[in-house]
Amino acid sequence: MMMIDRRLVQEIDWILLGLILLQSLVGVFFIFSSSHVLPGAYHVRQLAWIGVSLLVMLLVLVIDYKFFVSLSPYFYGLMVALLAATLVFAKLVAGTKSWITLGLMQLQPSELMKIVMILVFARLFADYKRSYLTTQVTLGALLVAGVPLLLIIAQPDLGTAMTFLAVIGGSFILAGLRRKAIVLFVLAALIVGVGGWTVALKDYQKKRVTTLINPAGDPRGSGYQVIQSKIAIGSGGFAGKGFLKGSQSQLRFLPARHTDFIFSVIGEETGFVGVFIVVLLYFALLARMFLSVNKARDRAGIYIIFTASLLLSFQFLVNILMIIGLFPVVGITLPFLSYGGSSLLASYVACGLVLNVKMRRFANV
């Protein structure tokens, strides 16, 4: 039961796996391009993380997803405890408390929390057979999501907290939203938005939003990043300036260029052609993930595939909007491409879950 069956191996979506690896390797190239002047050999480290993530993904494949789903409340409890502990004990890194040190590796529990949320919501809705969402279920789901969400907001890591919306929203959409409910959600969002702006948002976060409207208002802070990023992308033109030849002196103006802003490097050095190819690759990858819902055997499987795909799509979209100045700078990484172990691992595990559901569509229970 636990050991992987030969039939199951044949059912693995090798094309999807190939696309994931291809995208990751593209990432390694541009991590090298953007960080080779820095000490630390980030591209080598990223390769190591890809290896680790593949291994973990393999482990995810071995075990039937239903087992994960049934265990999800325990994962949930564990992760909430870990998030709370991070908040209290973790060293302050770059002003947020989102890192926890495990030996040599640093992990962001909030990244793993996303995966747990996928499983928890799959369990929550696995037996939900009505065609529309009831108030009771909505409130219950919001409560379940709210606890970790608040802990992550308190870190404060607004970017990661935002990606939760993809999981929550995705699940609600699948469960069915009436028009009345949509209006209510929009209203609630407005109230939380306005309230949050005046009460909870820190000055630097407000600045990021105002910068979106007027980037020149803060040319050194977040506005600076966006201006430089846009100049980089725009100056890339049709065919780009060539690998390792990004003008703007190799984008040395750009902070976080091997993490959140890696797509600007691609835009500058490979131009619209490169942007198009990478977006196409993404589209193929995400389409293949999304459309796997048609292959899922049960409701839990559909929820897993859909929320996992939506999570990655959301991060992808927000990131490419953010770096070209259409979305506030919120610190969301580009899945598979940005440097960073936790984010890579989370993306791989999310894909692993999709593959897991897909390969077990015919399997006997």
Next chain:
Amino acid sequence: MPENRIYEDLTVVRRRANVVFWIFAALVLIVLGYYWKVQIVDHRKYAAMAEANRIRMRVLAAPRGLIRDRNGVILADNRASFKVSLVRENIKDQAASYLAISRLLGIDEPTLRARVDLHKDLQLFEPIVIVDGLDPEHIAPIESRRLEFPELVVESEPQRFYPQGALAAHVLGYLQEQTPEEIRTRPERKIRVGEMVGKTGVEREYDDLLRGQDGAAYEVVDSLGRVQGENARVYPVQGHDVTLALDLKLQAEAERALEGREGVVVVLNAEDGGVLALASSPTYDPNRFITRFTPEEWTGLMTDPLSPLENRAIRGLYAPGSIFKLVMSLGGLGFGFVTPETTVYCSGSTQIYGAIRHCWFEPGHGSMDLANAIKNSCNIYFYTLGRRMGIQKIAEAAFRLGLGRKTGIDLVGEKEGLVPSEDWKMKALKTPWYPGETISVAIGQGQLQVTPLQIATMTARIAARGRQLRPHLLKDAVAGAGIAVGSAPAEPEPFTAATFEAIIAGMWKSVNDGGTGQGARVADFDVCGKTGSTQTMSRESAQKLARAGHETKTHSWFSGFAPRDHSRIVVTVLVEFGGGGGATAAPVAGRLFDMFRQETQGK
């Protein structure tokens, strides 16, 4: 799992998922369209921005706040100076450039390379300071050759300047450049690369207050790094000023009195604990180190066996000697081992625990009550008292008077000292306490270690009849800085005012009635005090001094206050190897009492 799950109708859910996917697909298409607009349609615009114009931010360093004494005299000021930085991005041929720069600026090439190496993690366009503290006349030859050196940037910056020279150097402290490592470990302090921050003293303690807010000039730079114009400018905001309780005249007098010797003078305001003077000798001129580079003099100071950089007032550990008899007296009276009338007969020596112990006055003092024992600093009296009290009670009295713990002064690096006890010895040395050691402690010897500031603080407490004061340097900061100064948290007072009065009677006699402290006597000022001479010192410092060729004489102490009632000033003097406390330290204190009396007369 129930079998029917496989056949359940999932079409609705699947349809919804598919709809969301196609919405996502449409969004991707729109975003791609926007990338097309930026990269293809507006390409020229952005290419031009990337090619020709680049916006650089140049930091406009904020001047640090001024430090003043209580009368407004400036102790730490700023003056304009110039620095030269290297922008690696604009270097064409590295070897040639380093050679030419080292010739132009008169620095040797390895030093230059080491300096650049230290900052190799910085972005290539960020300037690395390679020379600082230059005057305008130094700058002229560099400015005239600007075109040959596009990689050099000359900027003016406010530089710290101590107009009083070495005066109060240990109080003020000095500045040092933070290493890139230090900056990285504390990102919340937002220290800029190359910024000078407080390393010791008030500069360190109130660094956050004194540091201003850097401004910035946003300049448009061409591809050679030449400034084409300015886009915007944010002006720097100077740091907050800090006013110290220090009185410059007293400070100068204290330092004069110590000139040529090693020692400490602490003068406290007896009413609020403000530090009026705090001198540690030998000293140094902080003006010589206001640079990012390590001059030879600096290394000299670091390795000097007399450690002039150390603030002896808070970091020097000494045996208190006979000063400790004040603690013995307070403990003996307060815990009820003696009354002011109890007498002990001093014949010049006595036998305690099988050993002969001598009084410092060989003929013997005769019959001594408490006040006379303090006045004459009679060892025999305190040997006897020490035997009665035992080490635990002695330690308790010492601890209650603030020995063995920090005074809480607003200076970093204060030491705690040591009050030995049975538990301490068992823990630290793994041997039981011997009664004979109690006898040494009773006259302030043995393992006892105190800082001069602790003694001054204790004296202030005696002067205030038990009210606890926390010594502090800050008089006040500018409004809104949110720093509180005040007395220490109140603790239950173990000793009554009457107890203190009895001790003060002895201290008064010591100075005004032919006692050991008469050197500190000032007409019409009712000085009360106690002398001390310590026979031992810590082994390390003895060795250190032996290397420096000093012979090991006794340290000389005096600590006192005036006037007797409604005391206003506390003076503590320690002169290393000064000989008897009455002969060396008391007259120094006398000078300061006298000066204070004259200065405040009529006020």
